Amino acid sequence: MDKKQILIVDDDPDQRLVLRLPLESAGYTISEATSSAQGLARVKEVKPDLIILDVMMDTATAGFQLALDLHSPDPESEYKDFRRTPIIMLTAIHSTTPLRFTPDEDYLPVQTFIEKPVTPEGLLAKVREILGEK
């Protein structure tokens, strides 16, 4: 069986490391991007099976923008091939802040959220669930 490709888009190198180590040891191939723009470019390059995306990068909602671009329903969209690529979104949004998000098929084409701090076990469980393993 081919190794599944996972693209990590996060501007924090430490956070990328924390994500990469458990996933690699679980047998996934990891590629990384450090910004939304780079992320979009890498998507076309590596054609990932799953994208892990940080919400806050250059701006507080840059991650959302990337997810919207990628999953655009526009048939002419340059990312139309990746419309079905699942996305896991990392949030550091505390429960008391007014910005609270839940996966919403219409509004946010995101499969699930993982709240920071990330635990290796929690991460692996979510990834396996979304990729339909186990």
Place this chain on the structure above:
Amino acid sequence: MGFPSPHGNAIGPPKPSPVKPARTLVEAELVSSIAWLIHLRWFAGAGVLLATWLVGAVFNLGVPAGPLFTIGSGILIYNLVFYLAERRLTHASAPAEAYDRLAKWQVSLDWLAMTLLIHCSGGIESPAILFFIFHIVIASIFFPPRTALAFAALAIGLVSGIALLEFYGLMPHVTIVGYLETRLYLNRLYLAAMLIFFASTSLIVAYLASSIHERLRQREEEIVELSKSLQRATTRLQALNNGARTVGSTLELNQVLNRLVKSTAEAMGVRACSIRLLDKSGQRLEPVAVFGLSQAYLEKGPVDAVSNPLAREVLAGKTVNIPDAPNSPLIQYPEEARQEGIRSMLSAPLIGKDQPLGILRAYAVEPDRFTPEDVGFLSAIAAQGSIAIENAMAYQTIEQLDEAKSQFIRMVTHELRSPVSVTQSLLRTLAAGYAGTVTEQQQDILNRATRRVEFLQKLIDDLLDLAAGKTEVKALEAREPVDLAASLERVVKRFELSAQEKALTLAFDKEVAGDSLVVMATMEGLDRVFDNLISNAVKYTRPGGRVKVTLKPMDGEANVMIEDTGIGIPDEAMGHLFEEFYRAPNAKAIEHEGTGLGLTIVKDIVTRFGGRIAVQSTPDVGTKFTVSFQLTNPEEF
């Protein structure tokens, strides 16, 4: 500071009143005197008839009964005409001149009747001559002194005329048989003495009665004027009081300013009122509240606090009256004032504790509208208003500072949160062996590091909670009816395991008969409160102890008691219990780590939900926290 925009209050000048001007005091008196005179004349007419009969029948004197009865009846008849005329005038609310004409007619006819009566009762010999005196008094009451004197002179003329005509035999003399022995009317000396005394008495009476009446009238006018000004003063005091109350009932600066201008204009009964406050530079006076001025006038141009002579004078602490605004050299925009229809202005200084704040100004459409009384009044309002404005400004500053503080805490904690959470993840990844095998000692060190970082994370989250609670006004709007029992059951369940491990009895006693106890709150908030309190109780109670949670309604409130048999709270710690970062020394001894924010957050949430929290404790015996919330009737929703 955000100044309110002076829009939307502009009103036009007051319309002239359609009501007729009220009668002056003199006119009112004339009207009522006429009615009184008509009333008296019924008796006069009847008196003549009765006296004529008495003189003939009882005293057996020979009087010409026929003519006298005719005079008496004549008086009654013309009085009936006057009576009807007076009623018609009153009904038609006729002008005062009509009443004056009616009065002159009455007096003239009375004079004629008097003259005939005197002639028919013996001419110069008639005792009825004396009756002319009170007629003169009546005329003096009705008319100004000159007219009264003219009527007195007429009376003198009439009496002298009869006397002389009878003396010279040009008119028949009526002799009252059995009244006088001698024919006095032919006695020159008597005639002269009688006429001289009658004339002088008439004139003196007319003079005295007029002047006494005139003086009374003046006094009365003074009293009326005085009572009017008292009335005005009372109205103003009431307005001032109302104004002070409405202004004082809010600390919101815009509201204070708007209420101040409105109540001032209304209390003074003037067209408009405005407040200009000095801007931060102290150079410009910005309009911040206005009542009754047009937008065009407000936008006439900048008002410079330094070069504008009027502004300078007022800001120096003087209340300045400008009786003729469009022509005053003190006014910076005279043409605009003229176009706005403003003729006079009164400006009072708004002065704070340390420096001038601005100007309170009243505008009138009448020239020279403001009296010394108004100057005192506006100064008083301005003094009172200054305090209200300064309080509101201080409150605004405090609110801004508090908000800034909370913002700062939020920002800092957000910045802290990110590295701390990544560190936590890094440690966990390392401990889980994803970066290679970890020895037992390394594992132990990693676990210690993880615990410390976890504590830091909790501290940051608590701080964020606290900051959010202070800034999020919306939290109140998000309140909904929540069942207390459900929240308590949920939280108690969470602690069952840890209580068991410590061999504690954890009991939930629900003293609720039938209905559930519903309060206005959020589920998250209530859980947070009870989680904190029960977790403390479990944490600070030694093995074998007891933690009891009780829920019961009391006087429209729901009380939640969380009692333990724990270490208790020392007396010296009681006062600091809800302070941020405070931890009681005996609590520190048991549990080294603790943010000292738990109870602060509890109190913050309880207060936000309109509840109260109380604590009773005896060291080494136990602690009891009581949280009370107002009950809500679920049917209201």
